[in-house]
Amino acid sequence: MTLIRLKVAEKLAKIARKSNHSPKTMLIMTQRMVRISLDRLSGIRAERRVFRREAAALLGYPHTQRQYDELLEKSRTHRDDDIRDIKQGLIGMGYHLIKDTDNSYDAIGFDSLCDLLSINPIHRPAIPNDERGLAGLIYVARLENSASRQSDGWGEGGPLFEACFMAMMDWIKTAPESDLPDLFGPDSPFAGAQIVPVKPGETLQ
Numbered sequence: 132m133t134l135i136r137l138k139v140a141e142k143l144a145k146i147a148r149k150s151n152h153s154p155k156t157m158l159i160m161t162q163r164m165v166r167i168s169l170d171r172l173s174g175i176r177a178e179r180r181v182f183r184r185e186a187a188a189l190l191g192y193p194h195t196q197r198q199y200d201e202l203l204e205k206s207r208t209h210r211d212d213d214i215r216d217i218k219q220g221l222i223g224m225g226y227h228l229i230k231d232t233d234n235s236y237d238a239i240g241f242d243s244l245c246d247l248l249s250i251n252p253i254h255r256p257a258i259p260n261d262e263r264g265l266a267g268l269i270y271v272a273r274l275e276n277s278a279s280r281q282s283d284g285w286g287e288g289g290p291l292f293e294a295c296f297m298a299m300m301d302w303i304k305t306a307p308e309s310d311l312p313d314l315f316g317p318d319s320p321f322a323g324a325q326i327v328p329v330k331p332g333e334t335l336q
Contacts, residue, residue, distance in 0.1 A: 154238035158247055165224055165290045172217050175210045182206035218297065225298025228291055231265040244268065248291070251278040270295040 152160075186202035189195040227233075236244060241263055245255055248268060254277050262272045269275050275289030288296070303311065 154233045154235045155243070155247070157233050158235050158239065158244075161224055161228065162247075162291060165221065165294045168217050168221050168224075169290055169293060172214065172221075175214055175217075179206045179209050182209060221294045222297045222301045225294035225296070225301075228269060229266045229295050229298055236263075236265045245274075248274065248289070249276045249278045250274045266295065270299070 182202045183206040186199050186206065189199045189202070239247070242255075244265070245252075245268070250268065251274075254274055258268070258272060258274070262268065269289070269291045273288045273292055275291050
């Protein structure tokens with residue numbers, strides 16, 4: 132976990148330790164912060180799409196190459212700093228949720244936590260014991276907002292799931308190789324799969 136992500140997680144934990152904030156209140160605050168952050172991220176991406184559409188409208192017209200290139204560059208870099216800051220905050224909150232730094236699961240209780248996460252009562256009895264934790268419900272079982280229709284796409288789910296997903300992707304990118312699981316080891320997802328060595332510069336066809 133990078134320093135800035137750690138600071139976000141620690142700041143949330145510090146707020147939670149104040150006597151006037153219960154774990155339930157803290158989780159509600161975290162939900163709200165995550166939703167606001169995702170809305171802002173979505174808004175910036177919508178602004179970038181406008182630049183892409185404007186660039187596409189110039190295709191085929193003479194003497195517009197420079198303007199086309201400028202718009203295309205804007206569609207890639209518009210509000211880069213804002214996107215970076217928002218993502219850092221979301222990753223920090225994702226770590227905070229995965230680690231359950233507020234001890235929300237034990238403090239709030241399974242049923243009340245399911246209510247806060249809008250988990251369909253029909254789904255609750257089937258949740259395995261090893262998934263009955265905050266990270267298990269949000270990230271592993273992906274049951275947040277299961278009371279309403281949601282996307283089954285890879286990396287998509289409720290707002291808290293998206294924050295946890297970003298945190299996991301950040302961990303995979305930044306963790307030392309020795310901390311990462313061996314995907315081809317015994318009892319791993321790809322145990323027994325044939326490994327084809329690839330020399331530098333070569334690609335598999």
